[in-house]
Amino acid sequence: MTTVTDHKPPGITADEKATLQGFLDYLRDAIAAKAEGVPEPQVRTPGVPSGTNLLGLIKHLTAVERFYFLGEEVRSWPATFHPTADETAEAVLAGYRAAVADANAVIDACDDLTQPPPGARKPASMRWLLTHLIEETGRHAGHADILREQLDGTTGR
Numbered sequence: 001m002t003t004v005t006d007h008k009p010p011g012i013t014a015d016e017k018a019t020l021q022g023f024l025d026y027l028r029d030a031i032a033a034k035a036e037g038v039p040e041p042q043v044r045t046p047g048v049p050s051g052t053n054l055l056g057l058i059k060h061l062t063a064v065e066r067f068y069f070l071g072e073e074v075r076s077w078p079a080t081f082h083p084t085a086d087e088t089a090e091a092v093l094a095g096y097r098a099a100v101a102d103a104n105a106v107i108d109a110c111d112d113l114t115q116p117p118p119g120a121r122k123p124a125s126m127r128w129l130l131t132h133l134i135e136e137t138g139r140h141a142g143h144a145d146i147l148r149e150q151l152d153g154t155t156g157r
Contacts, residue, residue: 020130021107027137028100031061034144035093038151043089047147054147055092056081057140062096064136068129069103071119 010022035043035054044055063080066072074080083092106117113127124132148154 016127017107017110017113017130020113020127020134021104024130024134024137025100025104027134027141028061028096031057031137031141031144032093032096034141034148034154035089038089038148040089042151044083045151047150052081052143052147054144054151055083055087055089057144057147058092058096059083059087061137061140062092062099064133065096065099065103067121068124068133069106069117069120070099071117071121073121 009026010019014022035058038054044053046053059082060077060080063072063074063077067074107126107130110117110126113130114125116123117126117129120129122129145155
């Protein structure tokens with residue numbers, strides 16, 4: 001059994017925006033770490049009857065980040081959970097990291113958490129979006145924890 005290194009959440013004295021973004025980044029790092037280094041085909045092997053797999057979770061969260069922070073359309077949410085045969089783990093993880101970097105640029109430019117980001121597909125405040133992404137990423141990070149432990153016994157963030 002392997003344990004991966006836990007990353008630290010944001011400090012308790014940060015302001016609201018830094019706290020929200022810090023917890024989101026903490027969870028983003030945690031879920032990406034769960035898929036790193038997992039060989040094919042295990043990275044896309046379903047761990048439950050629904051077909052949920054590590055690579056699919058990363059692909060889905062990439063679409064979530066791009067939809068909410070960058071205003072990109074999603075034609076089929078269920079399809080975002082299913083990487084194609086030609087999508088490698090490295091490419092999907094790189095795409096996730098790029099989406100996170102792009103989303104963080106939008107978050108960094110936001111001076112008022114009560115306003116939606118420019119180009120948002122939903123008229124939700126940045127505060128709502130950050131809170132929702134913490135919930136969404138945290139939920140799927142928990143799924144990834146279980147899937148990774150089932151695959152090779154690795155635990156921790």
